[in-house]
């Protein structure tokens with residue numbers, strides 16, 4: 001039995017990039033050999049085992065054969081005569097198909113090191129198309145290593161497009177799409193993930209609402225970049241500067257979905273796009289099984305981002321309503337995430353990237369000015385039931401009014 005380190009750990013070491021986990025491949029062993037050595041099997045039919053102590057993944061060398069279209073039909077050849085070269089051949093990218101033996105020697109039959117040197121994300125063989133998740137993975141790697149100069153090889157992008165045309169992107173399971181998307185959103189250049197998916201046609205299948213924004217114009221005066229899809233990507237890029245949070249990045253990306261619904265005769269203006277976007281955000285979130293916290297933030301940013309941009313012009317009762325809609329009187333974390341998304345939106349425009357966004361500070365201070373208002377005061381005065389709420393609303397509006405007058409002076 002021979003054991004080799006493979007995948008991300010080898011790749012990231014060569015890239016001098018931090019890597020969290022280690023994956024191993026075992027050549028010349030059977031499942032029984034692994035169990036005898038104290039490993040535990042991950043799934044009943046899956047030839048992957050966990051090390052008794054480190055709990056790292058050890059996979060038997062295998063070749064994969066697709067038995068049905070889409071994502072479900074796999075069978076494995078895990079006979080103990082599968083060679084290391086055969087196992088590496090069925091992997092996704094050449095840079096992921098380098099093995100390292102116990103002495104530190106690299107086994108690299110498919111030119112992985114050369115592709116690391118030329119910063120190329122290239123598929124190993126035709127076996128690539130056996131797994132549609134790889135479309136997402138390659139887009140994610142493109143986002144992850146973009147700052148190092150990595151690009152997807154032309155022939156790999158072409159293969160991804162062919163897979164999409166063959167219906168493979170439709171077969172992706174929602175949870176997997178979201179998992180890969182969430183990971184990609186956490187990278188330094190998440191907009192590259194979306195761009196790559198768009199280039200191969202997968203975006204149209206998995207996020208049609210977002211794909212529809214490309215080619216939709218906005219007024220050049222506020223949006224020198226004009227194209228709404230481009231704006232969405234620029235916003236996402238800005239979001240990485242204001243927050244690491246997945247939900248902030250996701251909500252920023254989808255805040256303008258409503259702009260795809262604007263009737264042609266109204267273009268490039270998008271009156272009412274905020275409310276129109278809500279059903280699109282909902283359908284996107286439903287299809288991808290987006291977790292509730294991200295969906296909630298996305299809906300709030302979609303509906304209220306324009307309010308936030310116009311914060312200093314809003315009358316005090318509208319500001320109070322906005323705070324209520326955002327639950328800001330109860331908890332400020334959601335409110336602050338909302339402000340971060342709005343800032344990323346405002347700065348996600350050509351020439352506006354460095355422009356300050358005083359609206360966020362304005363709203364934070366307006367909220368703080370209401371801090372002294374509490375139910376106990378009014379209860380002590382003898383108010384009961386709905387009268388308490390009404391008195392609090394009036395008091396808060398008054399506080400915001402005073403704050404606004406001071407601000408304007």
Ligand SMILES: Nc1ccn([C@@H]2O[C@H](COP(=O)(O)OP(=O)(O)OP(=O)(O)O)[C@@H](O)[C@H]2O)c(=O)n1
Pocket residue numbers: 006007008009019020021023090091092093096097131133134137
């Ligand atoms: N759909 C997939 C998933 C994984 N792999 C192979 O299995 C290895 C380990 O997979 P995984 O741990 O998911 O990814 P890593 O490349 O190790 O990247 P990360 O750093 O994110 O773990 C990959 O390098 C690749 O060789 C593959 O070919 N196709």
Ligand SMILES: [Mg+2]
Pocket residue numbers: 007008009021022023
């Ligand atoms: Mg790994």
